[in-house]
Amino acid sequence: MIRNFFILDVSYEVKNNSPLIYIWGIDQNNERVLLIEKSFKPYFYASFEGNKEKIIEEIRAISRQESPIESIETVMRKAPNNMNIDVLLIKTRIPTYVRIYRNLVTKIKGIKEVYEADIRFSMRYLIDNDLKPFSWIEAEVEEIGSNEGIRVNKIYELKKIISRYEDKRPDLRTLAFDIEVYTRYGYPNPRRDPLILIGLWTNQGGFQISSDDELKVFRSFVDFILKYDPDIIVGYNSNEFAWPYMLERAKTLGVRIEIGRKPEVEVSQGTYGHYSISGRLNVDLEGTLKLLSRNYIEDICKSAEYFNLSECKNKMLKWYEIRKYWDNVKEKDLVKEYNMEKVKLIYLLSQKILPISEQISEITGFPLDHLPAANITSSVEWLLIREAYKMQHLVPNKRDQDKEKNRSDVVVPPMPGIHENVYVLDITPIFISKILEYNISPDTLVNEECEVCKQVFNYRFRTEPKGIYPSVLSRLLGLSDRDRAISIILRTFLLYLRRMGSRWYNKEINELIDTLGKDIVSNIMKMLEGTDVKVIYADLTSVFLKGKAENVSELVRNINQLYRSNINIEKNYRKIIFLENNNAFIGLLENGKIEIFGLKRFRENLCNLARDLQDQVINSIFYSNNIKEVIKLIRTSIAKLKRGEYKVEDLAIWGVVDSFSNPKPPQVVAAEKANKSGYLVAKEY
Known part of the structure; x- marks a missing residue:
């Protein structure tokens, strides 16, 4: 049968000792589907000199039963030095064995260079078949009766791709989430500090999960996602904090976060440091925003302001303030209001950021969920890799x-x-x-x-x-x-x-x-x-x-x-x-917005007081143009600092001790010595 499909994401798995390419998508009836490609094989190239037959014989000799070398053929390709050369195209069965064979083939006498052994199997498939996320294909398929618990409407075996084309995108279901952690002292520790609140937002509005039973929080989160069945899950700083924290905390509690469309597969960290969810796209909006904008935007409120969204109405709480408010019956709702406002802003931001990100993914073929974690130049590199395949160039190592x-x-x-x-x-x-x-x-x-x-x-x-x-x-x-x-x-x-x-x-x-x-x-x-x-x-x-x-x-x-x-x-x-x-x-x-460029590292190493004072100085210079007012503001702040009128948390610079490079500042050296001596380097608030 002939059907049309919108490509959302591509992954693979090895089943019965054969690789299966999974194309997660949506059909013309807006149903979630999975296409399975069974015939594609992993491969790499090797340039050589000397006796070709002897070299091929030695390559066949290193073949392993678990993933045998299935074929070796001679093809002409353009080398990185611009010369047309004969190379060996070596195919095997299991994708992970490409790197194993690369290391073994490199040691064979007469082999000059190995090429394209570091290209991920799913990306290899996209490139070789000229497929890109967020585009449509017309394909010959055969429906598979049993879905084996895979959470889609239909599963097809892909027989042949007939054409590729652009068309209106289907309505994608987007879910935003954000978490709150209860920490009594020090920086949140997933082996110690419980997850107390998860905020969720969809096109149907907001929802919160909270319980004294932390296992119930995790299970309700999984149930909500499986029921809503989002195509895209978005967070803010989620690759850096929310996902690693939740996964480590779940491991400590003995619970699994299985929220993908493939059963019994947990959220896992991918190649570029992003977190992968089978059949869904997981996007960290903060990471995406850093790639798309030259402007440094340091928190979610300023991100919302930058995109002309509603201003943050409630107080933006610091992570170390959560316990204080959560333990107070009268102020507990402040945490919930803060969380709900934040997750709503994340959802609204996604409506601004995702359209551009999706276009970049479609144009370059670089997966949407890879963008926030990778360097933006990686998308250009994949463009060049695609072009190299079309031009029959070897991709440089x-x-x-x-x-x-x-x-x-x-x-x-x-x-x-x-x-x-x-x-x-x-x-x-x-x-x-x-x-x-x-x-x-x-x-x-x-x-x-x-x-x-x-x-x-x-x-x-x-x-x-x-x-x-x-x-x-x-x-x-x-x-x-x-x-x-x-x-x-x-x-x-x-x-x-x-x-x-x-x-x-x-x-x-x-x-x-x-x-x-x-x-x-x-x-x-x-x-x-x-x-x-x-x-x-x-x-x-x-x-x-x-x-x-x-x-x-x-x-x-x-x-x-x-x-x-x-x-x-x-x-x-x-x-x-x-x-x-x-x-x-x-x-x-001209529109009244303030842009900051090139100060990311400098701003991150400031305490709250210094950062707030810098903002006040900038606003005074830009809006009042009163230098005397600026000088007075600075002198007043210095005087208050000398009198000890600021809280300790306003003066603290938080950072992971291991992240400091040598030579380490004296306070970091002191913290390391205290830790080795058994003292907890933390401040209880």
């Missing part, structure tokens, strides 16, 4: 990041101080146009004289065939109606070219991007001569300009004419503060 230092992206250092009327230009389109114009790519770069090459500065690139970089960029630019997602990917693409650990990193291209960036900014500065506009900061993706709006607009027209590009004014700050000796800034946008 991961690089050692320690061989050379990453270059700075700064072209013009920031001008410290407070600036007004600042305009930001995104110059990424100029780089993209240059890559396309000169066919800039590692596989087109040549180091000798060339008759069919284009030269840009001191670097030459073959004009034909199209390189892997231009191929990917051409596909991206050919997409429509997804401008925001494409803009994020294009900016990330440029960052990927510069990242030392990237598979396609090339030193010469890195140097070229650096030279090109300096040349672009230099040309912009020449255009500004004789005008009131000044460059107050520039890096390889953005130029910050201070001056009159009409002069900046004229500059943009001149830039677009010179480079045949289509750059625009990305942002307009009423005021902006650049910090000295730090590529960081705080800006007040």
Whole structure:
């Protein structure tokens, strides 16, 4: 039979010593389904020199009965050095044995290099079949009668994929959750501190789970999810706190969190550090937001404010305040109100964040639940891996990041101080146009004289065939109606070219991007001569300009004419503060929002008092423009500090002792010594 399916996620399992690809999806009748692919086999490549027959014989000799080497064939592929070479395509049966065979094959005399042995089996299937999450397929399938307890409406064996297409997405069920923990002293410890409250929110409203019987809390949570049957589960900082805490706590209590669509499978940590739920997508919105926005947003209230959602009406409690309110009969409801407001905001945030994230997942083929935990450049790498498969290129192995230092992206250092009327230009389109114009790519770069090459500065690139970089960029630019997602990917693409650990990193291209960036900014500065506009900061993706709006607009027209590009004014700050000796800034946008960039680590290492004082100073500078008021505010705070008027928790900087690198601060050394001596380093509130 022929049916249409929307792809939500892909996983695999080994059953009866054979791998099964699971495609979790939704059919045209909005029913949740599972497609099972039984014929796909794991494989990798090996380049060689010398006697091919002898090498193949030695490879067959290392075959193991548990997962035999099923076939070895010779195929032609383009190597990372741009040469067409013969390689061995080695297929086995069990995906985990690919890495085992990689290590064994590498030791065989005559084997030069092993390729693509580190590509996850489910991703391998998506790439080889040109499938992407959040897209539709038309397929020939055969319905399987028994569902073996799998929590879907129907199960099919996939016989053949007929076509791939885009269409309106089905209505996905989204569930938001958040937890509260009762801790008497110190940081929450899942082996000691109980889970007292779970807040849940769906399109039907909010619900809370609480009981003196903690086992009942866990079981009610599992029952709720299985009954509602969400496609996407969202949290805020859930990969960092909620999931690891709940799993460890459940283990301590002897209860299992089996909430996936596959029975008897617990929530588990995945490749990138995310937490995987079979048949569902688990998304940490905080992690996703960090990837999608250059702006540093440090808590859920500020995230809600950034997206023009309702302000936090109730007091945002600190984790160490939960016990105090929970133990007070009159104030216990404050914890419940706090939890319910928080989980509602998480749900509302998901409605803002998920559409862009889903587009990025669909465009790049990178799973949605991987995005929050992975580096954003990982999505670009998977784009390139997909393109490499289409072009029959071997995917380069991961690089050692320690061989050379990453270059700075700064072209013009920031001008410290407070600036007004600042305009930001995104110059990424100029780089993209240059890559396309000169066919800039590692596989087109040549180091000798060339008759069919284009030269840009001191670097030459073959004009034909199209390189892997231009191929990917051409596909991206050919997409429509997804401008925001494409803009994020294009900016990330440029960052990927510069990242030392990237598979396609090339030193010469890195140097070229650096030279090109300096040349672009230099040309912009020449255009500004004789005008009131000044460059107050520039890096390889953005130029910050201070001056009159009409002069900046004229500059943009001149830039677009010179480079045949289509750059625009990305942002307009009423005021902006650049910090000295730090590529960081705080800006007040035209719409009244405050953006913080480059201060994440600095802000996280501040105590509550210092962070709150910094916020007050920023607000005073931006809104009242009264420097005397700022000075008075700081002096008053210092005086109160000297008089001991602040609580200890306002001055505490919380951190995991093991997370500090050497040399460790004296307070951390003292804490370690106290722990070794049997003293609990914690403060009871």
